[in-house]
Amino acid sequence: METKIFINAEDPEEVRIAITEDGILQGFFCERTANDSYLGNIYKGVVTNIEPSIGAAFVDFGGDRNGFLHVSDVLPMYRQNNTEVPDVPLKRREHGNIQEYLMKGQEVLVQITKDGIGKKGPTLTTYLSIPGRYLVLMPSLSRSGVSKKIEDKDERSRLKKILAKIDPPPGMGYIIRTAGVGQDIGDIVRDLEYLLKLWNTIVKRVKSERAPAMIYQESDVVIRTIRDTFSPEVDEVWVDNENVCRKAQEFVRAVMPSAVERIKLYQDKQPLMHKFRLEDEIEKLFHRKVNLPSGGSIVIDQTEALVAIDVNSGKNRGEDDLEETAFKTNSEAVQEIARQLRLRDLGGVIINDFIDMQDEAHKRQIEQNFKAAFARDKVRLKIARISHFGMIEMTRQRMGQSLYRNNAMVCPTCKGNGFIRNVDSIGLKILREVTNIFANNKAKRVQVKANHRVADFLKRNKRDRLEGIESRFRRPVVIVSEGGLSTEEYEIKRFDS
Secondary structure: OOEEEEEEOOOOOEEEEEEEEOOEEEEEEEEEOOOOOOOOOEEEEEEEEEEHHHOEEEEEOOOOOOEEEEHHHOOHHHOOOOOOOOOOOOOOOOOOOHHHOOOOOOEEEEEEEEOOOOOOOOEEEOOOOEEOOOEEEEOOOOOOEEOOOOOOHHHHHHHHHHHHHOOOOOOOEEEEOHHHOOOOHHHHHHHHHHHHHHHHHHHHHHHHOOOOEEEEOOOOHHHHHHHHHOOOOEEEEEEOOHHHHHHHHHHHHHHOHHHHHHEEEOOOOOOHHHHOOOHHHHHHOOOOEEEOOOOOEEEEEEOOOEEEEEEEOOOOOOOOOHHHHHHHHHHHHHHHHHHHHHHHOOOEEEEEEOOOOOOHHHHHHHHHHHHHHOOOOOOOEEEEEEOOOOEEEEEEOOOOOOHHHHOOOOOOOOOOOOOOOOHHHHHHHHHHHHHHHHHOOOOOEEEEEEOHHHHHHHHHOOHHHHHHHHHHHOOOEEEEEOOOOOOOOEEEEEEOO
16 A cells, blocks of 8 residues: 655645545645644643532633633642542543642643634643654653554564563653554654653743743644654655755654655645645545445535534445445445544534445444444544434544634624525515514614615515505605625614604
């Protein structure tokens, strides 16, 4: 399998990174300078409020909104008057006694685990983790282990033996990442030494900085992507900006010196993503409908609380047996759903509505394929079985805004509903409001400013109704067409004389 990484950093406002496998887009990251992201950053914050009813505290870390810190994300060491506590996190529960751990005005060292969404502030934790190339350092926990994503038993056994030979400072733990597969003890020790130096720098800043203050800033999207995805399996990394390319080469030279020649500067006049035929594929990530090879499709709708994905057979009529058609379409949809969720970075509660199948064997096969399709996903997942109604419910860890919400704005006309009321409905609503104003003796005359289509509807289709209102109340109604107003927008002015 040929794997390539393409880094489009030509525009200062936006950095885009695409990862392909045999020419197929399998990973996409986009970071805009206009969107502040705190994910992974460590701050020295101050508790501003305690909410015992939800077992949480709100922390001022220096951002535009206070962060949310649940009691289950507070280290046992913060517990007041109790030094002998187990080094394990609490289980999340509905009513935790946050007052046993924190108080208003207290300083606390926190890390952002999820960016704020909408009006909600970022989610915080005191269980710090600092990622390196092969290891994740956990300064607050004394346990170490191997990533669950490494499934090969022999490799896990080999890495555990390496773990046994490494002695981190007391009270610290670390996890060997998937990038550690195949690495020898020397590489892993060097990574640990780098992380320990970084932690010592953080400790010094904690002592010197006054809260609220940023103590550690996570690497930018380019370094993060190379750190987390660049491996011996990656054949090439193309970068279209000279400064960014040099920075990427320096990072790789420090962690994988032998692979630095695979980081290449792209200098062609044609835009990078167009050259490798990725621009159209990226643009499709903003489309609601995704076509499947057999003629079927999936439709993705993102709401405030969940993501709904509907599987349609569409033009897939190749099988005489409806059951086989449904099974074939659902099988294709499984792979595409996993890919789209990863590319679009969709999270939260996700409802997947598959085409109804009667065969129990087919249902079980779709379930197995669905779980297998998410095996490469790096975020936390929970997947339920197919329900009586043919749906698979799941949750996918949400780290921040989705790709679409990061690159789009709420429609000023529909206000995010996806629909606007038609001309007839708005016209009748205006007539009712005018009638109510006159009935309450609130004006001698009124002027209605409305969208030109609504105004035309009132003048032409509802002339009789308007004349009836004027005759009944003996007061005039003036309709004014205003091109700058949307269909749902209108203004009614009242005149007392």
